[in-house]
Amino acid sequence: NFTRRHSPTYGNCYTLQNDKFISRKSGPAEGLEMILYLETNQYMEGITSGKGAQVVIHEQGTLPFPDDEGIAVTAGEQTMIGLKQIQIKRLDGKYGPCKSVDDFMQKYKIKYTRNTCLKICQQNLIMQICQCYDEIYQDINDVMKISDKNSPCRNTSQLTCVTRVKWTFDDNAKSCACDSPCSEKVYGRSVTSRMWPSDSVAVSMFRL
Known part of the structure:
Protein backbone atom coordinates (compact mmCIF):
# COMPACT_ATOMS: atom_id res chain seq x y z
CA ASN A 1 0.00 0.00 0.00
CA PHE A 2 3.01 2.30 0.30
CA THR A 3 4.78 3.67 -2.78
CA ARG A 4 8.35 4.83 -2.22
CA ARG A 5 9.65 7.97 -3.86
CA HIS A 6 12.87 9.89 -3.44
CA SER A 7 13.02 13.50 -2.32
CA PRO A 8 16.29 15.45 -2.63
CA THR A 9 15.38 17.25 0.61
CA TYR A 10 13.99 14.42 2.75
CA GLY A 11 15.38 11.22 1.20
CA ASN A 12 12.95 8.30 1.08
CA CYS A 13 9.29 9.32 0.99
CA TYR A 14 6.33 6.95 1.16
CA THR A 15 2.87 7.62 -0.28
CA LEU A 16 -0.17 5.73 1.01
CA GLN A 17 -3.11 5.70 -1.42
CA ASN A 18 -5.78 3.00 -1.26
CA ASP A 19 -9.47 3.15 -2.16
CA LYS A 20 -10.26 0.61 0.57
CA PHE A 21 -9.09 2.86 3.41
CA ILE A 22 -12.30 4.69 4.25
CA SER A 23 -13.05 6.31 7.60
CA ARG A 24 -16.78 6.62 8.27
CA LYS A 25 -16.50 8.15 11.74
CA SER A 26 -14.54 11.00 13.24
CA GLY A 27 -12.04 10.79 16.07
CA PRO A 28 -8.50 9.47 16.59
CA ALA A 29 -9.63 5.84 16.90
CA GLU A 30 -11.18 5.93 13.42
CA GLY A 31 -8.14 7.21 11.55
CA LEU A 32 -4.71 6.05 10.46
CA GLU A 33 -2.19 5.40 13.23
CA MET A 34 1.51 4.83 12.56
CA ILE A 35 4.68 4.46 14.60
CA LEU A 36 7.65 5.76 12.61
CA TYR A 37 11.15 4.44 13.28
CA LEU A 38 13.17 7.41 12.10
CA GLU A 39 16.65 5.90 12.67
CA THR A 40 18.01 9.24 13.79
CA ASN A 41 21.38 7.62 14.48
CA GLN A 42 21.84 7.35 10.71
CA TYR A 43 21.26 11.05 10.02
CA MET A 44 24.15 12.75 8.21
CA GLU A 45 26.04 15.00 10.60
CA GLY A 46 26.37 18.56 9.36
CA ILE A 47 23.75 18.04 6.63
CA THR A 48 20.54 17.03 8.39
CA SER A 49 19.02 20.14 9.97
CA GLY A 50 16.42 18.46 12.19
CA LYS A 51 15.04 15.16 13.47
CA GLY A 52 11.57 14.09 12.44
CA ALA A 53 9.38 13.48 9.41
CA GLN A 54 7.54 15.61 6.89
CA VAL A 55 3.88 14.66 6.39
CA VAL A 56 1.76 15.72 3.41
CA ILE A 57 -2.00 15.13 3.34
CA HIS A 58 -3.35 15.58 -0.18
CA GLU A 59 -6.21 14.54 -2.43
CA GLN A 60 -5.90 10.99 -3.72
CA GLY A 61 -4.39 10.85 -7.20
CA THR A 62 -2.49 14.14 -6.84
CA LEU A 63 1.26 14.58 -6.40
CA PRO A 64 2.61 15.44 -2.93
CA PHE A 65 5.12 18.26 -2.49
CA PRO A 66 6.63 17.95 1.02
CA ASP A 67 8.80 21.06 0.56
CA ASP A 68 5.76 23.25 -0.12
CA GLU A 69 2.87 21.58 1.69
CA GLY A 70 4.29 19.38 4.44
CA ILE A 71 3.73 19.29 8.20
CA ALA A 72 6.92 18.87 10.25
CA VAL A 73 6.49 16.01 12.74
CA THR A 74 9.09 16.01 15.52
CA ALA A 75 10.93 12.86 16.61
CA GLY A 76 10.08 11.69 20.13
CA GLU A 77 6.55 13.09 20.06
CA GLN A 78 3.05 11.82 19.42
CA THR A 79 1.47 14.03 16.77
CA MET A 80 -2.26 14.06 16.06
CA ILE A 81 -3.56 15.65 12.86
CA GLY A 82 -7.27 16.38 12.62
CA LEU A 83 -8.69 16.83 9.12
CA LYS A 84 -11.66 18.58 7.60
CA GLN A 85 -12.25 17.86 3.93
CA ILE A 86 -13.44 20.88 1.96
CA GLN A 87 -14.92 20.48 -1.52
CA ILE A 88 -14.40 23.61 -3.62
CA LYS A 89 -16.44 24.35 -6.75
CA ARG A 90 -15.33 27.46 -8.64
CA LEU A 91 -17.48 29.39 -11.09
CA ASP A 92 -15.81 30.23 -14.39
CA ALA A 177 -2.00 29.06 -17.70
CA CYS A 178 -2.04 27.34 -14.29
CA ASP A 179 -5.34 28.61 -12.95
CA SER A 180 -6.95 27.05 -9.89
CA PRO A 181 -9.03 23.97 -10.79
CA CYS A 182 -12.79 24.39 -11.20
CA SER A 183 -13.25 21.55 -8.71
CA GLU A 184 -10.86 20.35 -6.01
CA LYS A 185 -10.66 18.91 -2.51
CA VAL A 186 -8.52 20.55 0.14
CA TYR A 187 -7.99 19.66 3.77
CA GLY A 188 -8.23 21.92 6.76
CA ARG A 189 -5.81 20.68 9.44
CA SER A 190 -5.43 21.00 13.18
CA VAL A 191 -2.18 19.68 14.67
CA THR A 192 -1.46 18.83 18.31
CA SER A 193 1.45 16.96 19.86
CA ARG A 194 2.86 15.69 23.15
CA MET A 195 5.97 13.88 24.33
CA TRP A 196 6.00 10.18 23.45
CA PRO A 197 6.57 7.51 24.61
CA SER A 198 6.31 7.64 28.39
CA ASP A 199 9.09 5.90 30.33
CA SER A 200 6.95 2.84 31.10
CA VAL A 201 5.80 2.46 27.49
CA ALA A 202 9.37 2.85 26.24
CA VAL A 203 10.55 0.04 28.55
CA SER A 204 7.80 -2.30 27.34
CA MET A 205 8.57 -1.49 23.70
CA PHE A 206 12.27 -2.28 24.11
CA ARG A 207 11.35 -5.65 25.63
CA LEU A 208 9.45 -6.70 22.48
Missing part, protein backbone atom coordinates in the same frame (compact mmCIF):
# COMPACT_ATOMS: atom_id res chain seq x y z
CA GLY A 93 -16.45 33.10 -16.74
CA LYS A 94 -17.24 36.48 -15.22
CA TYR A 95 -16.33 35.18 -11.74
CA GLY A 96 -12.72 34.59 -12.77
CA PRO A 97 -10.88 31.86 -14.67
CA CYS A 98 -10.61 28.28 -13.45
CA LYS A 99 -9.05 25.21 -15.02
CA SER A 100 -10.96 22.25 -16.44
CA VAL A 101 -8.76 19.29 -15.59
CA ASP A 102 -9.79 16.57 -18.07
CA ASP A 103 -7.07 17.33 -20.65
CA PHE A 104 -4.40 17.44 -17.94
CA MET A 105 -5.51 14.06 -16.56
CA GLN A 106 -5.50 12.53 -20.02
CA LYS A 107 -2.00 13.83 -20.79
CA TYR A 108 -0.22 13.19 -17.47
CA LYS A 109 -2.37 10.45 -15.84
CA ILE A 110 -2.59 12.38 -12.56
CA LYS A 111 -5.10 14.80 -11.10
CA TYR A 112 -4.53 18.47 -11.73
CA THR A 113 -3.37 20.83 -9.03
CA ARG A 114 -2.07 24.33 -9.55
CA ASN A 115 1.21 23.45 -7.86
CA THR A 116 1.76 20.46 -10.17
CA CYS A 117 0.99 22.59 -13.21
CA LEU A 118 3.49 25.25 -12.11
CA LYS A 119 6.20 22.65 -11.48
CA ILE A 120 5.68 21.17 -14.97
CA CYS A 121 5.72 24.64 -16.52
CA GLN A 122 8.93 25.50 -14.67
CA GLN A 123 10.59 22.29 -15.84
CA ASN A 124 9.59 22.99 -19.45
CA LEU A 125 11.09 26.47 -19.13
CA ILE A 126 14.34 25.05 -17.72
CA MET A 127 14.57 22.54 -20.58
CA GLN A 128 13.93 25.29 -23.10
CA ILE A 129 16.43 27.81 -21.72
CA CYS A 130 19.12 25.60 -20.12
CA GLN A 131 18.93 22.66 -22.57
CA CYS A 132 18.76 20.17 -19.69
CA TYR A 133 16.29 19.17 -16.98
CA ASP A 134 16.24 19.77 -13.24
CA GLU A 135 16.52 16.51 -11.27
CA ILE A 136 15.03 17.84 -8.04
CA TYR A 137 11.40 16.71 -8.54
CA GLN A 138 11.44 13.03 -9.49
CA ASP A 139 7.63 12.79 -9.61
CA ILE A 140 7.37 15.67 -12.07
CA ASN A 141 10.04 14.15 -14.29
CA ASP A 142 8.18 10.82 -14.22
CA VAL A 143 4.82 12.26 -15.30
CA MET A 144 6.55 14.32 -18.00
CA LYS A 145 8.22 11.11 -19.19
CA ILE A 146 11.66 12.67 -19.17
CA SER A 147 13.91 9.85 -20.37
CA ASP A 148 17.61 9.10 -20.60
CA LYS A 149 17.62 10.92 -23.94
CA ASN A 150 17.32 14.15 -21.97
CA SER A 151 20.39 15.27 -20.05
CA PRO A 152 20.16 16.38 -16.40
CA CYS A 153 21.49 19.77 -15.30
CA ARG A 154 24.71 18.99 -13.44
CA ASN A 155 27.65 21.18 -14.43
CA THR A 156 28.20 24.64 -13.00
CA SER A 157 26.84 26.62 -15.95
CA GLN A 158 23.72 24.45 -16.16
CA LEU A 159 23.00 24.73 -12.43
CA THR A 160 23.53 28.49 -12.61
CA CYS A 161 21.02 28.61 -15.45
CA VAL A 162 18.50 26.58 -13.42
CA THR A 163 18.89 28.94 -10.46
CA ARG A 164 18.36 31.95 -12.72
CA VAL A 165 15.19 30.44 -14.22
CA LYS A 166 13.79 29.72 -10.74
CA TRP A 167 14.60 33.23 -9.50
CA THR A 168 12.69 34.81 -12.37
CA PHE A 169 9.93 32.20 -12.59
CA ASP A 170 7.34 34.29 -10.74
CA ASP A 171 7.55 36.84 -13.55
CA ASN A 172 6.96 34.12 -16.16
CA ALA A 173 4.33 32.09 -14.28
CA LYS A 174 1.46 34.03 -15.86
CA SER A 175 2.26 32.40 -19.21
CA CYS A 176 1.82 28.92 -17.70
